[in-house]
Amino acid sequence: MRPTNPVFTGINTTVFETMSRLAMAHNAVNLGQGFPDVDGPMDIRQVAADALLDEPNQYPPMLGLPELRQAVADANKRFYGLDVDPAAEVLVTSGATEALADCIFALVSPGDEVVLIEPLYDCYLPLVRQAGGIPKRVRVRPPEWKLDPAELRAAFSDRTKAILINNPMNPTAKVFSDAELELIASLCCEHDAFAICDEVYEHLVFDGQKHRPLMAYKGMRNRSVRIGSAGKTFSLTGWKVGYITGGAKLIDPIAKAHQWVTFTTPPNLQKAVAFGLSKDDAYYEDLAGDLMNKRDRMAKGLRSLGFSVLPCDATYFLTCGFDGLGLGETDIEACETLVKEAGVAAVPVSAFYGENAPVEYIRFCFCKKDEVIDEALARLSVFVAAAGAESA
Ligand code: PMP
Numbered sequence: 001m002r003p004t005n006p007v008f009t010g011i012n013t014t015v016f017e018t019m020s021r022l023a024m025a026h027n028a029v030n031l032g033q034g035f036p037d038v039d040g041p042m043d044i045r046q047v048a049a050d051a052l053l054d055e056p057n058q059y060p061p062m063l064g065l066p067e068l069r070q071a072v073a074d075a076n077k078r079f080y081g082l083d084v085d086p087a088a089e090v091l092v093t094s095g096a097t098e099a100l101a102d103c104i105f106a107l108v109s110p111g112d113e114v115v116l117i118e119p120l121y122d123c124y125l126p127l128v129r130q131a132g133g134i135p136k137r138v139r140v141r142p143p144e145w146k147l148d149p150a151e152l153r154a155a156f157s158d159r160t161k162a163i164l165i166n167n168p169m170n171p172t173a174k175v176f177s178d179a180e181l182e183l184i185a186s187l188c189c190e191h192d193a194f195a196i197c198d199e200v201y202e203h204l205v206f207d208g209q210k211h212r213p214l215m216a217y218k219g220m221r222n223r224s225v226r227i228g229s230a231g232k233t234f235s236l237t238g239w240k241v242g243y244i245t246g247g248a249k250l251i252d253p254i255a256k257a258h259q260w261v262t263f264t265t266p267p268n269l270q271k272a273v274a275f276g277l278s279k280d281d282a283y284y285e286d287l288a289g290d291l292m293n294k295r296d297r298m299a300k301g302l303r304s305l306g307f308s309v310l311p312c313d314a315t316y317f318l319t320c321g322f323d324g325l326g327l328g329e330t331d332i333e334a335c336e337t338l339v340k341e342a343g344v345a346a347v348p349v350s351a352f353y354g355e356n357a358p359v360e361y362i363r364f365c366f367c368k369k370d371e372v373i374d375e376a377l378a379r380l381s382v383f384v385a386a387a388g389a390e391s392a
Pocket residue numbers: 034094095096097098121166170198200229230231232237240241242
């Protein structure tokens with residue numbers, strides 16, 4: 001048989017699917033793959049259900065339902081003061097994952113360099129490689145995950161076509177500082193590079209902080225595209241509805257990529273997401289507030305068990321060290337021990353790196369009911385106590 005495409009051949013199944021399968025097999029509390037265990041607002045789901053029954057279920061417009069494009073433009077104005085033309089500067093996709101693929105395929109040509117910040121969401125590297133791009137990786141390091149200006153500057157060159165940045169960042173739960181974003185913006189302008197901004201966690205930001213889109217920085221309006229996800233904003237991850245905002249000159253080729261990837265997204269879900277985006281401020285405040293309480297509940301419990309919990313400013317993930325807890329030497333070992341022996345699934349942070357990954361951290365997802373968090377903590381407590389007794 002002829003070889004199949006090496007970009008996709010012989011690589012691992014995504015760690016999220018792998019851990020969810022293991023969680024199921026071992027009847028574990030699943031704090032691995034990131035998804036809420038309570039579905040998003042009933043009124044949004046009702047709009048989707050009604051539209052499914054009462055309205056056409058045929059191909060909607062390729063760029064997305066006009067009412068959703070308008071809602072995305074309105075949200076850009078409302079939250080970030082960005083003026084966006086819904087007819088030419090918004091594209092609806094089947095999830096942020098499709099949006100990422102469309103943006104990378106449309107903006108990156110073979111041989112172009114793409115700056116990526118590690119740890120990175122696991123689809124970035126294969127998508128850049130499939131486009132023929134050359135990844136230039138820069139690392140942020142725990143516990144603060146700060147971007148080193150000199151390292152970032154060194155990653156840019158005359159061949160840099162784009163930077164792909166995830167802010168707020170999975171799995172680090174980092175919110176990029178104003179100074180970091182300014183530096184990224186100035187390097188993009190200096191090197192005439194695009195910015196692909198994965199901002200799916202834009203509304204899951206804590207402690208009174210506000211999300212700052214890179215697109216709002218000087219010189220970035222027409223060289224950036226920003227990606228949102230209804231899955232995250234409305235706790236409906238299975239819907240896979242995403243949206244891209246960007247200058248018309250970028251949205252045009254990105255829409256051409258989209259037309260050969262999915263072409264459209266289910267119309268009833270689009271209609272419901274348009275409704276969701278118009279929800280009042282209280283919805284968005286409660287979403288972040290509830291998650292922040294869960295973060296604190298989980299972090300306190302993990303700390304009391306001896307995990308070293310890193311700061312978490314956003315997203316629904318906590319990363320922590322597990323040294324001295326009897327879980328094993330590496331993050332992969334630790335996650336295997338946890339899922340099989342403690343009955344709790346987590347995700348190894350090394351899965352978010354290309355190579356030479358650090359192996360000291362695991363990620364727990366905390367967008368779960370309080371009783372589920374408590375059950376996971378109770379299971380971990382039993383395991384840690386038993387491991388401690390064994391080694392004593
Ligand atoms: N980007 C990041 C950083 C993510 O964590 C996720 C997780 N789902 C996605 C993109 C994909 O979002 P979607 O489910 O809308 O495709």
